[in-house]
Amino acid sequence: MTAPRVTPQQAWDAFAAGNERFVSGTSAHPNQDVERRSELVGSQAPDVALFGCSDSRLAAEIIFDCGLGDLFIARNMGHVVAESITASMEYAVTELGAALIVVLAHDSCGAVAAAIDQTGRTPSPVTDSVRNTLAPIQPAVQRLWLRDNRDTPYADASRIDANAVGRIHLTATVSALLRTSRAISDAVDAGTLAIVGCQYRLTEGRAVPYSVVGPVELDLAPLG
Ligand SMILES: [Zn+2]
Numbered sequence: 001m002t003a004p005r006v007t008p009q010q011a012w013d014a015f016a017a018g019n020e021r022f023v024s025g026t027s028a029h030p031n032q033d034v035e036r037r038s039e040l041v042g043s044q045a046p047d048v049a050l051f052g053c054s055d056s057r058l059a060a061e062i063i064f065d066c067g068l069g070d071l072f073i074a075r076n077m078g079h080v081v082a083e084s085i086t087a088s089m090e091y092a093v094t095e096l097g098a099a100l101i102v103v104l105a106h107d108s109c110g111a112v113a114a115a116i117d118q119t120g121r122t123p124s125p126v127t128d129s130v131r132n133t134l135a136p137i138q139p140a141v142q143r144l145w146l147r148d149n150r151d152t153p154y155a156d157a158s159r160i161d162a163n164a165v166g167r168i169h170l171t172a173t174v175s176a177l178l179r180t181s182r183a184i185s186d187a188v189d190a191g192t193l194a195i196v197g198c199q200y201r202l203t204e205g206r207a208v209p210y211s212v213v214g215p216v217e218l219d220l221a222p223l224g
Pocket residue numbers: 053054055077078106108109110111112
């Protein structure tokens with residue numbers, strides 16, 4: 001066990017400040033030099049763990065303006081929780097002392113679009129592994145679709161707000177991490193860890209927080 005070095009609030013404030021610099025075009029590119037590289041050879045002590053979509057436009061150290069040793073990262077298409085993801089986040093919290101987990105969704109997510117398609121009347125052919133990976137996103141599609149449509153269970157991509165589906169899936173991802181990890185839940189319960197769910201806006205470059213569990217004060221955007 002490694003105790004966190006900062007509070008969840010301090011971790012969030014530093015993380016959010018990095019995104020703010022990126023948004024405003026004033027990135028400082030910290031911790032990317034030879035000295036930092038040498039300093040980290042023997043150990044790492046990231047205060048933030050990030051689990052996000054694999055999308056190439058979500059390059060984490062760039063959009064949060066940080067560098068080597070700052071973020072412990074796991075990503076997959078559509079940020080779908082799996083045992084390896086839970087284990088990675090647990091490791092960051094219990095062994096590396098991370099005080100914050102950020103779950104990073106984004107607008108125009110291809111995985112969400114594909115999950116909507118798979119929930120439709122005539123799904124496009126996909127490989128077994130892709131279909132299985134997208135399956136945990138489908139409850140979010142259904143939840144939004146069935147809230148507004150009673151005529152058919154098959155979602156119509158032209159009549160559903162994909163970014164709203166993404167936000168439902170984002171909060172479900174945060175819940176899934178808590179549900180699959182006693183270690184993460186215990187750390188939140190002890191007040192040493194927070195989980196913030198953000199949806200990144202591709203145009204603006206801003207990671208907008210939509211959900212928080214744990215001791216962080218921040219302004220949440222309405223889920224809609
Ligand atoms: Zn995505």
